[in-house]
Amino acid sequence: MTGQRMAIFEAVFKESSHFTAEELLDKARLIDRTVSRATVYRTLPILVESCLVREVDIGTNLKYYMPNKEQGSHQAQVICNDCQKIFEIPAPFMEWYGSTVSAKLGLTPISQRLQVTASCQEYQAKGFCSKDKTIESSASA
Ligand SMILES: [Zn+2]
Incomplete structure (x- = not known):
């Protein structure tokens, strides 16, 4: 190239x-x-x-x-508070939300991010989680 x-x-x-x-x-x-x-x-x-x-x-x-990064701009990240594991989930409502709140202020949205801190399933099950910081994808929102 x-x-x-x-x-x-x-x-x-x-x-x-x-x-x-x-x-x-x-x-x-x-x-x-x-x-x-x-x-x-x-x-x-x-x-x-x-x-x-x-x-x-x-x-x-x-x-x-x-x-064409729709995938990226409409993804939300849910991050485990303990092991920092990052779950990516589709969040198609984000575009709507971003443009709605921006419009109320008379502004044009450029980018936005949604991050949720959570306890992963392993943490919920065991009370702790293995610390590997792998990125997991989840198809279900
Ligand atoms: Zn965890």
């Missing part, structure tokens, strides 16, 4: 909302001055094809893009 592409990837994943190819070009150039417009326009379709970026059609001539 070329340095130019790395800069483009980096710029994409720093984005938390929609951007155009030109905006991406500007941001990628802040990371690597040598990024060319042609490389941005060649790389975007590849990112879309590999589902790293989503094309967002808002009915204008301009194409908008968005990093």
